[in-house]
Amino acid sequence: MSSKLFVSAQEVAERAGVSRSAVSRTFTPGASVSADTRRRVLEAAEALGYHVNHLARGLMRNESGIVCLIVSDVATPYRSALLRELTLQLQNAGKVAMLINTDRSDGSVDRALRQAIRYRADASVILSGLPDKSITQLCLRNGQRLVLINRDDDQPGPLKINLDDYESGGRIATAFVRAGCRTLAFANSEAGTPSLMGRERGFIAAAARLGIEVIVERYGWTGYEAGKVLAQRMLTRTERPDAVFCATDLLACGFMDAARHQFGISVPDQLCIAGFDDIEQASWSSYDLTTFAQPVSMIASHAVEWLSKAENADGEDHSVRLTAELIWRGSIRGG
Amino acid sequence: MSSKLFVSAQEVAERAGVSRSAVSRTFTPGASVSADTRRRVLEAAEALGYHVNHLARGLMRNESGIVCLIVSDVATPYRSALLRELTLQLQNAGKVAMLINTDRSDGSVDRALRQAIRYRADASVILSGLPDKSITQLCLRNGQRLVLINRDDDQPGPLKINLDDYESGGRIATAFVRAGCRTLAFANSEAGTPSLMGRERGFIAAAARLGIEVIVERYGWTGYEAGKVLAQRMLTRTERPDAVFCATDLLACGFMDAARHQFGISVPDQLCIAGFDDIEQASWSSYDLTTFAQPVSMIASHAVEWLSKAENADGEDHSVRLTAELIWRGSIRGG
DNA sequence: TTGTAAGCGTTATCAG
DNA sequence: CTGATAACGCTTACAA
Numbered sequence: 001m002s003s004k005l006f007v008s009a010q011e012v013a014e015r016a017g018v019s020r021s022a023v024s025r026t027f028t029p030g031a032s033v034s035a036d037t038r039r040r041v042l043e044a045a046e047a048l049g050y051h052v053n054h055l056a057r058g059l060m061r062n063e064s065g066i067v068c069l070i071v072s073d074v075a076t077p078y079r080s081a082l083l084r085e086l087t088l089q090l091q092n093a094g095k096v097a098m099l100i101n102t103d104r105s106d107g108s109v110d111r112a113l114r115q116a117i118r119y120r121a122d123a124s125v126i127l128s129g130l131p132d133k134s135i136t137q138l139c140l141r142n143g144q145r146l147v148l149i150n151r152d153d154d155q156p157g158p159l160k161i162n163l164d165d166y167e168s169g170g171r172i173a174t175a176f177v178r179a180g181c182r183t184l185a186f187a188n189s190e191a192g193t194p195s196l197m198g199r200e201r202g203f204i205a206a207a208a209r210l211g212i213e214v215i216v217e218r219y220g221w222t223g224y225e226a227g228k229v230l231a232q233r234m235l236t237r238t239e240r241p242d243a244v245f246c247a248t249d250l251l252a253c254g255f256m257d258a259a260r261h262q263f264g265i266s267v268p269d270q271l272c273i274a275g276f277d278d279i280e281q282a283s284w285s286s287y288d289l290t291t292f293a294q295p296v297s298m299i300a301s302h303a304v305e306w307l308s309k310a311e312n313a314d315g316e317d318h319s320v321r322l323t324a325e326l327i328w329r330g331s332i333r334g335g
Numbered sequence: 336m337s338s339k340l341f342v343s344a345q346e347v348a349e350r351a352g353v354s355r356s357a358v359s360r361t362f363t364p365g366a367s368v369s370a371d372t373r374r375r376v377l378e379a380a381e382a383l384g385y386h387v388n389h390l391a392r393g394l395m396r397n398e399s400g401i402v403c404l405i406v407s408d409v410a411t412p413y414r415s416a417l418l419r420e421l422t423l424q425l426q427n428a429g430k431v432a433m434l435i436n437t438d439r440s441d442g443s444v445d446r447a448l449r450q451a452i453r454y455r456a457d458a459s460v461i462l463s464g465l466p467d468k469s470i471t472q473l474c475l476r477n478g479q480r481l482v483l484i485n486r487d488d489d490q491p492g493p494l495k496i497n498l499d500d501y502e503s504g505g506r507i508a509t510a511f512v513r514a515g516c517r518t519l520a521f522a523n524s525e526a527g528t529p530s531l532m533g534r535e536r537g538f539i540a541a542a543a544r545l546g547i548e549v550i551v552e553r554y555g556w557t558g559y560e561a562g563k564v565l566a567q568r569m570l571t572r573t574e575r576p577d578a579v580f581c582a583t584d585l586l587a588c589g590f591m592d593a594a595r596h597q598f599g600i601s602v603p604d605q606l607c608i609a610g611f612d613d614i615e616q617a618s619w620s621s622y623d624l625t626t627f628a629q630p631v632s633m634i635a636s637h638a639v640e641w642l643s644k645a646e647n648a649d650g651e652d653h654s655v656r657l658t659a660e661l662i663w664r665g666s667i668r669g670g
Numbered sequence: 671t672t673g674t675a676a677g678c679g680t681t682a683t684c685a686g
Numbered sequence: 687c688t689g690a691t692a693a694c695g696c697t698t699a700c701a702a
Contacts, residue, residue: 006455006477008695019673024697031697034671038570051452055390055399056696057679062340064390066454069434074422075615080415087436089408096450099404099434101422117386119401120341132373138384142341206448226618257620280410284559286621287594343679359681369687391680395693396693 007050011030016044026054057119067095067307068116068164068228070109072102072128077279078294082127082149085300093304095122102128110135120241126151138290147303152194159306160319161299165195168292169202172245172274175290175326177210179333181243181272185215187230187255188247189222196222196247199276203245215241222247227254228262233264242271243332249275249282249291256287270302272332276324283329290332292324342385351379357548362387393455402430402642403451405444407437407463409586410616411558413629417462417484420635424569428639430457437463445470452477458642461486482638494641495654496634502528503627503659504537507580507609510625510661512545514668516578516607520550522565522590524557524583531557531582534611538580550576557582562589563597570598577606580665584610584617591622591666607667611659618664625667627659 009023016023016038022293025031026041033041036178044050046117058064066182069156073079087097098121100112109129116124117138123145130151136158139146146158153160188196200216208296220226227246231254234241252275259265259273266272277294281294302320344358351358353372360366361376366374379385393399402425408414422432435447444464451459452473458480465486471493474481481493488495511519521538523531535551542549552568555561564579566589569576575641581587587610594600594608602608610617613628637655 006452006695010695020695021673021697022671024695025672028697032671037672049476051449053394053455054453055393055455055696056678056694058390059388059394059680059695060697062678066433075412075415077410077412080410080418083415083434084410084438085435087434088438091436096432096454097436098401099418099422099432101419101426101432102421103423114386117341118389119431120388120390141384144370224615253619253621261620280559281616284588285563285596286588341679345679355679356681356689357687359679360688363681367687372687390678391678391694392680394696395681397694 006053007048012041012044012048012050012307015048016040030138036129037152048148057325062120063122064120065095066098066119066121068098068100068112068119068121068124070100070102070116070124070126070128072082072108074099074101074103077281078248078250078277079127081279082294082296082299085296086125086303089300089304090307093308095304095307107132113139113220117144123147125149139303143213145307147306149299149303150193150195153316156317159303161302162319162321163294164321166202166205168276169199169204169245170206171326172292173203173206173210173212173214173244175274175332176243177207177212179243179272181333182212182317183215183239183241183243185214185217185234185241185244186247187227187234187244187251188216188218189220189226189251190218191222197244199247215239222248224254224257227251227256228258229254231255231258232262235259235265244271244273245306246273246275249277249279249289251275252289252291252331253281256289268331268333274332278327282327288330290329293327294324295322298322341388342383343388344385347376347379347383347385350383351375358385397455398457399455400430401433401454401456403433403435403447403454403456403459405435405437405447405451405459405461405463409434409436409438412616413583413585414462415630416614417631417634420631421460421638424635424639425642428643430639430642442467448474452479458482460484460638480642482641484638485528485530486635491652492615493653494638496637497654497656498530498629499531499656499658501537501540503611503661504534504539505541505649506661507627508538508541508545508547508549510609511578511580511607512542512547512668514578514603514607514620516668517547518550518574518576518578519547519568520576520579521550521582522562522569522574522579522586523551523553523554524561524586525553526557533580534580546645550574558585559589559592562586562591563593564589566590566593567597570594570600579606579608581608581610584612584614584624586610587624587666588616588622593626603666603668609667613662617662625664626662629659630657633657 012022025033102108109131125147195286204214252277275291278291282291344355348355360368437443444466460482476491539549610626613626615624617624
């Protein structure tokens with residue numbers, strides 16, 4: 001491995017018979033180099049297999065081109081879809097994504113942000129958890145941009161991208177009632193994140209306005225298995241719900257499977273179900289789930305665009321609110 | 336953003352009343368610093384919010400700590416599961432993952448590797464596509480390690496991790512026959528990757544040994560929708576198969592959904608189905624799919640362990656062959 | 671347009 | 687154990 005190290009601008013310069021600055025300029029967009037030197041440099045670089053060292057460049061420019069994505073549950077359909085969109089759009093913007101997985105162990109978001117600082121990331125995008133205030137301040141103070149996706153936080157400085165979770169909850173409640181449902185339920189996990197709780201509160205509030213009290217149950221981690229358990233709990237009640245809004249599609253899939261296969265309930269005839277996220281499986285014909293689509297592509301583009309802006313007026317509050325689109329499928333009667 | 340830049344070792348040194356080398360040593364595991372200086376340095380660092388600049392460190396040490404993960408179809412269940420495992424294990428090994436998405440546009444694996452070189456990544460792990468020979472050589476020549484997962488390649492140098500796809504195909508063929516199936520089919524995509532083709536060939540060969548000719552169909556991209564189309568094609572044949580091995584679980588889910596919902600076929604009574612990957616959905620009760628589990632965790636640990644080794648004997652051929660575990664579920668009769 | 675030289679924040683070497 | 691000093695590979699005034 002020691003053998004031959006990476007090719008440096010120096011070597012390229014020598015082979016091309018120019019100064020090292022000429023080489024540097026050749027690879028700096030918008031620098032002044034004569035067509036002739038440029039050609040010779042590129043030739044030499046190609047021959048030698050030279051590639052600009054972004055570590056060194058970042059050191060000088062004080063801008064690494066790195067953006068940290070801080071994520072947990074990467075293997076989850078919604079998260080991986082967002083991740084896909086973010087990496088793609090970052091790359092198109094000439095940046096590169098550093099992925100930090102915060103699964104297991106607590107306080108790991110803080111650790112992740114420390115890592116981001118060490119690599120002098122230009123920015124960090126937080127998809128999971130919430131960092132400590134002090135470390136957030138540290139990032140901002142060092143000129144690192146911060147984007148929070150679907151995490152509620154009152155600190156000024158970071159860009160906050162959120163959905164209209166509360167309103168969505170309301171829309172689905174009215175949809176249920178319009179479909180003739182009378183006993184509404186909300187199935188949630190115990191995660192208690194602002195997005196999940198927003199959906200819950202919006203749903204309950206809208207139902208209340210229609211004079212209906214909602215059965216609420218919360219259990220475990222926000223996944224398929226929890227959905228099954230929630231179904232077992234809710235469908236064995238004496239007053240069985242005829243409509244359930246699950247806080248996420250994964251919960252909804254689990255709920256629906258349990259309802260059908262363990263209770264022999266027919267969806268949507270006996271039970272209407274809705275979810276949130278519009279993960280790929282929601283469109284699979286076994287589920288055909290009515291759900292809210294998170295505008296992943298818009299989320300990503302808002303984030304990337306903001307990160308690419310030259311200046312961000314300090315102290316201002318940056319916050320974007322996007323609306324989730326209701327996707328009508330067959331899990332609610334009479335759609 | 337210009338305001339106050341990042342804190343440097345210099346500033347920490349001044350505040351602690353020591354030399355900058357002392358600071359450096361404090362943050363270098365296994366360097367000799369007195370307990371007293373160490374304490375003073377750490378105090379100053381904490382107060383100032385100092386974090387070692389890994390860009391600069393990488394420059395000096397000629398070792399960035401960065402490992403590039405080159406992936407397409409990140410949002411796919413199997414890929415995201417592998418990604419999750421890789422990032423987690425890399426982090427445990429003190430490395431950090433740089434994610435490069437090679438969706439859309441061809442030759443993008445080469446571009447990704449160039450990016451890896453620019454950031455002086457210590458290694459690249461390739462999960463999708465196959466790089467050009469010349470660029471592979473460039474990486475290796477520069478001391479960058481390379482890991483190829485499930486891609487067949489004869490170039491010496493990279494670590495190659497593969498599964499026993501061919502044998503798995505054989506195992507499932509015998510399982511089908513043992514379950515009483517007589518008309519076997521193989522549903523594949525048009526991707527034509529070595530893994531997919533290996534499963535196909537192994538399945539066909541084993542069936543041939545049992546005196547059975549396999550119906551083979553290939554269509555589209557390796558996903559759910561292709562599975563549906565394949566089902567439409569195969570289940571409208573005059574001689575309808577009573578067992579189908581799908582090259583991946585996504586294909587299998589699509590196939591099964593089409594079989595049940597469009598053709599009213601009962602699985603496994605009228606049709607046995609098997610898949611490959613053991614994605615999470617395979618265990619969902621709507622599918623309950625018999626499949627082969629990719630040992631993602633072992634794949635990741637092999638990769639990370641090899642990357643962490645100090646020396647790799649040059650020129651030797653490094654290749655690991657893992658076996659996929661057959662997970663028996665309800666989509667094959669009499670399991 | 672070009673080259674020279676200074677400096678980015680580290681770590682490694684080498685006296686003390 | 688500690689502190690100077692020299693790299694590392696690059697960019698960027700500044701001068702030519």
